[in-house]
Amino acid sequence: MLRFLALRLLRALLTVTICVSAVFVALRLAGDPADIMLSIDTPPEVRAHYRELWGLDRPLAEQYLRYVASAVRGDFGLSFADERPAFAAVTEALPKTFLLGASALMLALLVGMPLGMLAALRHNRAADRLAMATAVLGYAIPVFFLGILLILLFALKLRVLPSAGSESLRHLILPSVTLGLPLAGRLARFARTATLEVLGKPYIRAARGRGVMPLAVIVRHALPNAAVPLLMFIGLEIGHILAGSAVVETIFAWPGIGRLLVDSVATRDLAVVQAVIFTVTVIMVGANLLVDVVHILIDPRLGGFARAKGKPA
Amino acid sequence: MTTVDIHARPAPAARSRGRAMSPVVRLSACFLLAVVLVALLADWLAPLPYTAQNLAARLKPPLTEAGGIVHWLGTDQLGRDILSRMIFAVRTSILIAVMGTLIGAIFGTLLGFVAARMRGSVDQAIMMVVDAQAAIPALFLALTMLAFFGNNIVLFIVLVSIDGWDRYTRLVRGLVVSEQQSDYINAIEALGAGSSRVILSHLLPNIAAALVVQATLNFPGTILLETSLSFLGLGVQPPGTSLGLMLGEGRRYLLNAWWIAVFPGLAIFLTTLSMSLFGDWLRDRFDPTSDRH
Numbered sequence: 001m002l003r004f005l006a007l008r009l010l011r012a013l014l015t016v017t018i019c020v021s022a023v024f025v026a027l028r029l030a031g032d033p034a035d036i037m038l039s040i041d042t043p044p045e046v047r048a049h050y051r052e053l054w055g056l057d058r059p060l061a062e063q064y065l066r067y068v069a070s071a072v073r074g075d076f077g078l079s080f081a082d083e084r085p086a087f088a089a090v091t092e093a094l095p096k097t098f099l100l101g102a103s104a105l106m107l108a109l110l111v112g113m114p115l116g117m118l119a120a121l122r123h124n125r126a127a128d129r130l131a132m133a134t135a136v137l138g139y140a141i142p143v144f145f146l147g148i149l150l151i152l153l154f155a156l157k158l159r160v161l162p163s164a165g166s167e168s169l170r171h172l173i174l175p176s177v178t179l180g181l182p183l184a185g186r187l188a189r190f191a192r193t194a195t196l197e198v199l200g201k202p203y204i205r206a207a208r209g210r211g212v213m214p215l216a217v218i219v220r221h222a223l224p225n226a227a228v229p230l231l232m233f234i235g236l237e238i239g240h241i242l243a244g245s246a247v248v249e250t251i252f253a254w255p256g257i258g259r260l261l262v263d264s265v266a267t268r269d270l271a272v273v274q275a276v277i278f279t280v281t282v283i284m285v286g287a288n289l290l291v292d293v294v295h296i297l298i299d300p301r302l303g304g305f306a307r308a309k310g311k312p313a
Numbered sequence: 314m315t316t317v318d319i320h321a322r323p324a325p326a327a328r329s330r331g332r333a334m335s336p337v338v339r340l341s342a343c344f345l346l347a348v349v350l351v352a353l354l355a356d357w358l359a360p361l362p363y364t365a366q367n368l369a370a371r372l373k374p375p376l377t378e379a380g381g382i383v384h385w386l387g388t389d390q391l392g393r394d395i396l397s398r399m400i401f402a403v404r405t406s407i408l409i410a411v412m413g414t415l416i417g418a419i420f421g422t423l424l425g426f427v428a429a430r431m432r433g434s435v436d437q438a439i440m441m442v443v444d445a446q447a448a449i450p451a452l453f454l455a456l457t458m459l460a461f462f463g464n465n466i467v468l469f470i471v472l473v474s475i476d477g478w479d480r481y482t483r484l485v486r487g488l489v490v491s492e493q494q495s496d497y498i499n500a501i502e503a504l505g506a507g508s509s510r511v512i513l514s515h516l517l518p519n520i521a522a523a524l525v526v527q528a529t530l531n532f533p534g535t536i537l538l539e540t541s542l543s544f545l546g547l548g549v550q551p552p553g554t555s556l557g558l559m560l561g562e563g564r565r566y567l568l569n570a571w572w573i574a575v576f577p578g579l580a581i582f583l584t585t586l587s588m589s590l591f592g593d594w595l596r597d598r599f600d601p602t603s604d605r606h
Contacts, residue, residue, distance in 0.1 A: 011444070014441065015441070015444050015445050015448050016448075018441060018442065018444075018445040019445050019448060019449060022445065023457065026457070026458060026461055026462075027461055029461075029462075030461035030462045136586070136589065136590065137586070139589075140533065140582065140585050140586035140589050141582050141586075142537055142540060142541070142578070142581050142582060142585065143541075144540070144541065144544045144557075144560060144561075144578070145560065145578035145579075145581060145582050148560070148563075148564060148567065148574050148575070148578060149575075149578070151567060152567055152571055152575075156567060156568055239447075239450045240450075242450050242453065243450035243451070243452040243453065246452055246453065246456065246541075246545070247452075247541050247544065247545065250545060251564070261453065261456055261457075262456065262545050262547070264460065265456045265457070265459055265460040265547055266546065266547065268460055268463075269460075270460060270461070273456075273457055273460045273461075274457075276453075277449065277453060277454075277457050280449065280450070280453055281448055281449055284448045284449065284450075285448050288448075
């Protein structure tokens with residue numbers, strides 16, 4: 001198992017390296033960074049000074065190695081917007097995105113899981129169809145449209161919730177609902193499939209044949225067995241949450257990394273853009289790595305904790 | 314005996330094979346057809362040019378009459394007819410999404426074939442890039458590229474195609490690797506058929522259904538990527554128009570002119586919804602082996 005973990009970790013590092021290198025290549029394909037970052041009327045001697053300062057006068061291979069080395073240190077240069085290290089802007093915005101993403105995920109779990117399980121228990125009946133119709137509406141609605149509808153209703157018409165800012169917990173409600181509802185839709189659909197699959201298994205049929213109540217079957221047998229696919233699913237959804245955060249944070253003026261990226265792209269603040277994309281890559285790769293590790297630990301067939309403690313597989 | 318039966322459900326294949334179009338799927342298909350027609354016939358359908366301004370009729374609600382013309386869906390901040398703008402926006406958005414989907418599908422499929430036919434280190438290198446692509450959300454990657462290269466329509470279409478090419482590569486590679494082990498491919502190769510013949514006449518037709526299904530399921534994501542970028546002001550640029558751009562512009566006038574944002578938003582929603590429903594049906598109908606969730 002250790003060998004597998006080491007291999008998996010190596011793969012994750014490789015993926016991050018590829019992404020960082022791809023950003024370097026794209027940056028160079030886009031032209032001389034000095035031309036991009038400095039305004040057109042910069043005097044030649046100032047330009048030369050900056051080229052030397054940024055190491056642009058050195059061989060490309062050396063520039064690449066320096067680039068990777070500074071990326072590893074989290075040093076992406078200074079933001080033009082406020083002259084502070086780009087990485088500081090990211091670390092400041094990250095907790096806000098984490099708070100938003102985590103509450104959206106919680107909401108999705110609380111709404112989506114029960115909905116999907118209910119649909120599975122009432123398979124092919126009216127409740128199933130209704131639940132799945134709701135789920136389809138939920139995951140097909142674009143987050144920006146949902147966000148605008150929620151602002152129209154709750155902030156402008158009813159005037160009960162703020163539509164912008166992040167000062168209080170009330171500010172969190174609309175953005176997390178916007179981000180969480182589509183996720184809940186996908187989760188409901190997933191939970192339905194997963195539950196149906198587990199319910200078809202012989203041991204569940206045996207339990208039900210013995211007369212165990214449906215709810216008890218779900219809680220005692222179906223839920224633990226659906227944990228692994230659920231975990232995988234959430235790992236994949238982290239990408240959706242992050243991508244959604246760019247739009248949702250912009251709509252609701254929520255100062256997270258999604259909005260930071262959008263703002264930096266608009267002002268071509270390349271240092272911050274690179275810092276954000278590096279952080280996002282590390283989060284995505286790290287999350288998937290974590291999912292794999294937890295998977296090994298909780299699935300007895302893969303020789304994790306359960307077998308180590310001597311439990312029968 | 315009877316109690317054991319409560320969970321007997323029909324085998325998935327049996328259930329989906331005979332599945333006819335439900336009314337909802339039929340409605341989705343009709344809506345998609347209508348969207349395609351609107352995109353094709355935009356010049357004839359639009360009551361006004363999409364850039365025509367009428368500053369005397371700014372921010373008018375739906376069904377207002379101004380200058381002898383009824384604005385069915387109202388006007389925007391420059392007095393432009395929302396309906397006309399939407400008709401052209403549908404054309405732009407659909408065109409970009411279709412081209413993006415095609416580019417992504419062709420590129421991903423090619424790489425999948427290369428990986429599956431060459432195997433070895435080429436295969437591993439391609440799959441590594443696929444993993445790296447899957448590690449960055451397409452929207453983030455597209456935003457970064459727009460920051461580096463600045464905005465132009467060709468780059469924008471290429472960026473929209475980013476969403477999903479890795480899925481085609483993974484799908485095609487998996488399918489081709491397993492097809493290659495089947496007897497009929499072995500027989501054809503033993504008879505001396507060349508690589509291109511095997512690929513074009515045998516492998517490609519056999520995986521085409523799965524590819525079409527994948528493209529259909531991918532399409533809503535591609536539309537959303539385009540509309541999201543345009544919504545954020547980093548996609549289609551004025552004087553051009555796209556559904557996302559209209560929604561983004563309308564966001565500033567929500568308080569006194571909700572119709573500017575709501576109608577384009579509704580159009581995007583209904584398109585992605587119809588495509589999802591239609592894609593699900595298509596998958597159940599033609600590709601019952603694929604896993605569903």
